[in-house]
Amino acid sequence: MNDLIKRSITGILFVAVIVGATLAGYLYFAGLFLVILALTIWEFYSVANHGATNLVKPTSAFIVSIAMYAAPLAFQLSFKWVVISVGLYTLGSIAIIVSELFYTKSNPLHSWSLFITGQAYIVIPFTLLNAMNVLFDHHILLAFFVLIWAYDSGAYLVGITFGKHRLLERVSPKKSWEGAVGGWLVTCGVSLIFAHYVPSLSSMAWLGYATIVAVVGTFGDLIESLMKRTLQIKDSGKILPGHGGMLDRFDSLLLTTPVIFIYLLFLLKVM
Secondary structure (H helix, E strand, O other): HHHHHHHHHHHHHHHHHHHHHHHOOOHHHHHHHHHHHHHHHHHHHHHOOOOOOOHHHHHHHHHHHHHHHHHHHHHOOOHHHHHHHHHHHHHHHHHHHHHHOOOOOOOHHHHHHHHHHHHHHHHHHHHHHHHEEEEEEEHHHHHHHHHHHHHHHHHHHHHHHOOOEEEOOOOOEEHHHHHHHHHHHHHHHHHHHHHHOOOOOHHHHHHHHHHHHHHHHHHHHHHHHHHHHHHHOOOOOOOOOOOEEEHHHHHHHHHHHHHHHHHHHHHHOOO
């Protein structure tokens, strides 16, 4: 099976699973992204340590992150459970930091910085994605994924056809300004389709949604490219045939989610 067929099959299954979970209800979505969170954390710590991560560290980081990830679901019960979730997360994080006192062959500064970076880069975005799942209409959440996919596809197709001016060649030699602008225009077009069918946001708000996805998503992609270039690796993993790893697949989403969450919170005034 050649790479193009492998990539296409993986892409179709990937989209189908996410769309299905989004439309099925918030518990299905939360369950799916809990699995994705586990895989992404494992991959991040493995990649950051050049594949030599001690088994305990990513496992501990994931167990602790469950408490934070569950906070939006706890919101459905009562605020008391949100406080409990955040409290458990805080205590677990402190325990991981303190545990470095008992490792004789570790680099504590490296471990602490790596743990905190993983939480900020992966756990917080996936937690806020789960909060979007709880707080907002599932069509608005579905639009988030569709707009990211629209931008990626538009930027790729326009870039390989018309791309001449490199966006940031030192970090990602293949990305071009033409691709970025083309991807943004495609994303804006798709957002106006959503504006027609999901009137809870105005057309201008949908265009703002698309612009955030395009601009912040590009930075997310470039940041992951910089990480891989620094570590001298081609892909962050091999779990998705033809697509690389979880970080390769969710790089745009990780940086965009916090910004989109604040944007929608402000527009929809749900709290």
